[in-house]
Amino acid sequence: MQINREEPAPTPDLAAAIAARVTGRAPNAVARFTTGARHYVYEATFADRQPIVVRIGSASAHAEMAGAVHLSNLLRRRGAPLPAILAQDIQSAFPWIALERLPGVDLGAVMGRLTDAQLDRIAANVARAQAIAYQTGSAGRYGYAIRPEDAPHSAWSQALDAHLARSRRRIASAHLFDVASADIAQRELDAMRDEIDSIPPTPFLHDTTTRNVIVTEEGAFSGIVDVDDLCFGDPRYPAALTLAVLTAQGGPVQYVSAWLRHAGLSDDRLFRMYVLIFLLDLMSEHGQVFNGNQRPSSPEDRAALHRAFERSAARVRS
Structure with a gap:
């Protein structure tokens, strides 16, 4: 979510004061994490x-922070590996x-030096965490929401339309x-609309990508962070974002x-169309102002x- 640049922002001093209040000890240091485009995490x-x-x-x-508390309670008691x-x-x-x-760093910080076997074990853990989210139930509606009845769309294609419209803007x-x-x-998307709208609204963790999946430097899975809401739709969507x-x-x-293998999900033309949507989404982030953690655009x-987008579009069409 884009931040209003005129809006006052939390500070490291506030984070230090909260840490002292919670623990009864003044922290030695407070450092902001450099990923994440919405909240201020220290x-x-x-x-x-x-x-x-x-x-x-x-x-x-x-509302988002209240959602994080609600979903932590909902998912942790079912065994989801949230802090x-x-x-x-x-x-x-x-x-x-x-x-x-949680011990470790975002998966993206270390995955380039992990073995295929380590990556496979991490993927299996993410698939298990997603399977827990799948079981929390839906209300027949689609898109992003804290509670299933509040999901904004009556069809999955409408959620994708909204995603594309945001990227276009x-x-x-x-x-x-x-x-x-x-x-x-x-x-x-229009060419596959009928297939898209046959997909049931499965709840899933939508941001378990190269970020928010925490692993140790040695490649051990620690857990998942930053769950403010769920998405209801095709559970392959976060895997497509990760591939993008x-x-x-x-x-x-x-x-x-x-x-995908551990989750029993398929890599087909529709999945590759999701990848295309997310490549466009990554393009749309260039030049935007979020919360100070945005990457510079070169x-x-x-x-x-753009080359990745063109290759992906050709693959969808083939």
Whole structure:
């Protein structure tokens, strides 16, 4: 979600004060994580105890932070590997949650040096976590929501249309890519609309990509973070996002093949159309302002991303 750049933002001093309140100890240091485009997430370290994570929302993020608390309670009691909530105040001016610090880093920081066997084990753990989310139930509606009855769409294709429309708006505003790329993706979506709308609304964790999947430097799976809402639709969607990221940035795409295999999901033309949608989404992020963690946009990165989009479009059409 894009942040209003005029909106006041949480500070490291606030994170330190929250960490001290939760633990009864002043932290030695507070450092912000450099990934994530919505919330302000800090690691607080101490001399005599394990670190904690302080996750702070903007002044307009109360509903999202409440969703994180609700879904943590829902999913953890079913066995999902989410960090424990140590304390929370989702009513404060900047709503916050203090969490246990899972050992490790985002998968994307280490996956390039992991073996196929390690990646396979991580993929199996992600597939198991997703299977827990699948069992939380739906209300026959599609798209992103905290609770199934609040999902905004009556058909899965409507959720994809909305995704494409957002990418189109961003690309048009930034003027860094040709908005005609959105037309290409939209034509492919329209051609598969009947198949898309036959898909049931399965709940899934939509952001278990190269980020939010925490693994140790040695390649052991620790858990999943930053679950503010679910998506209801085709459970292959986050695997497609992961493949789009790995295709655009370079990385071990066999990890996605392992994920699909462990989950019993197929890599077909529709799945590749999802990848195309997410490549367009990555294009649309260039030139946008989020929460200070946005990646810089370079001509080289944009050219590589555009080539990946063209290759993906050709594969969908073939």
